[in-house]
Amino acid sequence: MLVYLIRRIGQSLLVIAVMAVLVFLAVYAVGDPVAILANPEATQQELDAIAARLGLDRPLWEQFAIFVWNALQGDLGTSFVYSESALTVILERLPATMELAFVALVLSILIGVPLGVIAGLKPDGLAGRTIMSTSILGFSLPNFWIGLMLILLFAVELQWLPASGRGDTVDVLGVPLSMFTLDGLSHLLLPAFTLALYKSSLVIRIAQAGTREVMLQDYVRFARAKGLSPRRIVMVHVLKNMMIPVVTVLGLELGSMIAFAVVTETVFSYPGMGKLLIDSINRLDRPIVVAYLMLTVFIFVIINLVVDMLYAAIDPRVRLSEAKG
């Protein structure tokens, strides 16, 4: 396990290094931040002064070297707009996005797994077919449209839930979280559901396919031959095997939910990282964009690592074969 872990961490570092080069080059190629930051009537001299202050007058390789040197010390640059450490600006908005993604993840498991199992047990039944065809809707309806419709229905027409923003927060271990207050939860529900809808459809599909496959296995037949109740067979024998692919995919999807909740956050004016990213791209705030992308890469790498560990926890076969290697 330790050897495996070390090897995986080595691979992860390589991925981060490659991404650093790509991200820096890509962002460098877009637009001229000085033109946006400076007063429209600024003289060339003033423009040069701004460029010099931000370090934008130096050659590309030098800028990159400085970036890498600072990054290694945990400094991902200073925001042009906020004049604050880019990482700080992003991390301030991280808890909001994290809890949005987390609530969405929980929702998609709670919705997706039971429906997927039901559909998998009776693929030709009415319930199974209804679930599967409805899940196609979840896949194909655009996120922003669903968000708008939910706002229209629950916030405007029924007035049950607020349409935008983030609710009251409480500090949990120094992190401001809103999912522990009623007001916060009511603000979270609509965006989280919007975000969860696509994932639920995905989970339904995977759970359905997994259940169908597992039900045909010899060990399920043996379990039946032992006289076990269908309930025990599904809840223990099928569920545990079926969760292996679900966990894999959800792990990857959690990363994409954190990194790319952009559309949902914009629709609901939810003050998370996604909205910050859109704002920063519009203002050509390069350090924020670079820091955001680096952080995203980092999160993906960590999640992948955790998923592999979880995998080993669920599936003893992984544990054994990795212990050998």
Next chain:
Amino acid sequence: MTTPVLDVRDLQVTFSTREGLVTAVDGVSFRVDAGEVMGLVGESGSGKSVTGLAVLGLIDPPGRIAAGSIKVKATELVGQSEKALQKVRGKDVAMIFQDPMTTLNPVLRIDTQMIEAIRAHEQVSEKAARERARDALAKVGIPSPEERLNAYPNQFSGGMRQRVAIATALLNRPAVLVADEPTTALDVTIQAQILSEVQALCAETGTALVWITHDLSVIAGLADKVAVMYAGRVVEEGPVADVLERPIHPYTAGLIGSVPSRNKRGVPLAQIPGMTPQLSKLPPGCPFAPRCGYSTDPCRTIRPERTPYPGGRAARCHNPLDVPPNTPKADAARELTP
């Protein structure tokens, strides 16, 4: 005469497929007494496994038991509710399967899988069930059973896994054990060990054993009697020594001839020409007729009925090979013996 623990009568299992209704098992009857071992022999697709599954009520749609009766300890199983069958499975009738690598759930520990088999039928404490599971593992020859209970299936070899499956199946001392080719996937040396262990365990508990296989050499040393299946029907049945010594049905003779033997070194192995027929396209007469060297005109048009022979034997054949003496049919077929 005692009532047999397993009494199967005129069992008919059908599957509805795109090509219409297929009869996988057609009029199969047999009875097995307590402690008796019956071999159910046939090629792939002969319906032997379906028969085994039917005994446990494990025929899933699109298949169904269309007719017949299955009695275990004089209780009728056909037509019972799923809930009632659940109480019988693993308690009165147990089953083990062909591939030990896939019979045990890979993500559950052995103790979980054994204890649940006990607790599905009896209200016993976790601890007591665990002790019984441990003793059962020790009985099938698994070393340090206490520790092995905490292991996962992938930590066992194929032979050991099959032993675990056997121990699990016998946990509740079932009256009948259906064994569906449990040694086919194993090494020959392990096969022999498992065979003798199962035999001993069943003899000890008086469990009737139905051993499904395509391997006549396994049956020869193990079973008391044998039923040979072909295309969903029992074509020959009787005490195992008599059937192997003097087969009545040409198909049985063909099966025996195709077993490799030390005494036939250097001689090309005999084989039955052709393939098992598709059940959806059975010929009107004897299903074996197209592959049979003894077939005559009636074979192609009239389906042979079950004909009893002395010594508790029976066969379905118009041209029986080696009919035991003192039967009216004895003179009819002698000239065809090779």
